[in-house]
Amino acid sequence: MSKVEKYFSDLGLKAHILNALADLGYEKPSPIQSACIPHLLAGRDVLGMAQTGSGKTAAFSLPLLNNINPELAVPQMLVLAPTRELAVQVGDACTDFAKHIKGVNIVSLYGGQRYDLQLRALRYGPQVVVGTPGRLLDHLKRGTLNLSKLNGLVLDEADEMLRMGFIEDVENILSKIPAKHQTALFSATMPEVIRRITRRFMNNPYEVRIQSSIKNCPDISQCYWIVQGIRKNEALARFLEAEDFDAAIIFVRTKNATLEVAEALEKNGYNSAALNGDMNQNLREQTLDRFKNGRLDILIATDVAARGLDVDRISLVVNYDIPLDYESYVHRIGRTGRAGRAGRALLFVENRERRLLRNIERMTKLTIKEVKLPTAEILSSRRLAKFADKVQNQLESNDLNMYRALLAKLQPAAEELDMETLAAALLKMAQGERPLILPQVPNNKVPNNIKRRILRRNLIDRSRGSRR
């Protein structure tokens, strides 16, 4: 393309879409948007690949919504997503984009939500359906959803939707839509094995791959820490204390671990909660809402939250358990550095997981910087600074007089004491269970005799494994 598109109004979108964009404060399309929108408007299949946070949702939603016939009260556009929360988010985005198109209804259909709500929404004859595969198939079987007039199909997080476990459901849904339809596949990652499969689903697609560059790469500074000396949950508390963050998301490997880590953080006084696929859907949505609107600072999640979620408060991602594949890493850290903000990503690596770290570095073509555990000095000075802030706040409050009176009553009991000694005693009491002067971090070095013992144990384990 020789012409460089500058504004949404240059892309061929109708006025009502442009008005919605203006309301939302969107001016200029991102590279993936300006590359894809004209082709999708023209009805062509598109395979869109661009890094996280680059505006893929709008890239497929805007042109497909633009081409909807509002007079026809049947599903014309369907978006499939790999998690329920993502289905909700994409549905909400479409509702925003379509708010000036008269007569267009949008519904999100996903598991765990009451049927009566979904059935009522379906009776309005929505032109746009966003959903997760299981519940969509359920509606198709019950005959409460009819996709026989569908024009546009989108697989959001396409590589995930075409993986084992999902692809069967996706193919099943595809068998219920007209053979002649437009397909859009979007993702930040596209492993070669899956890329080959995409050909089965597309007809002469226009392929867009937006390479990361200084200009369009999200600003995420990445580092790792080799687990050493102390347990991961203690290390997490230390890192969090040393870090300035708005909201943080901690990724763990298992659903159980979300609960364990959440509990440990709660004990440390953090405002945190777990998110995993075993929780009931109301609680899942409520937790995510609290996280979005700032009533929750830390979310501890499985990969249910790895893809697509757009929460611009997130300034820190911690990979508490290293992900087993590099795609998961890319999506996880992509939860930060959104909407032009900067983000930090910290990765915990156990010694035996170094291979996974090297793999991530090789695939992302990045060198991730090693960091050390925040020292006792750093933490002490931060605690002291926070404490000083609190004291300052008290000094500025105007209810201190009654405590002055109290001070006078305290004085006879400590007749020999000067005010400074008294202040020191009160300070000692006030610090409570979080000492303002921390003991030194335990020595990171593992003694040699212990090392030999670990080595021997590993060798025994391995020989046992090979005999089986």
Added chain:
DNA sequence: AAAAAAT
């Protein structure tokens, strides 16, 4: 090898 996705 875990998690996700209908009940």
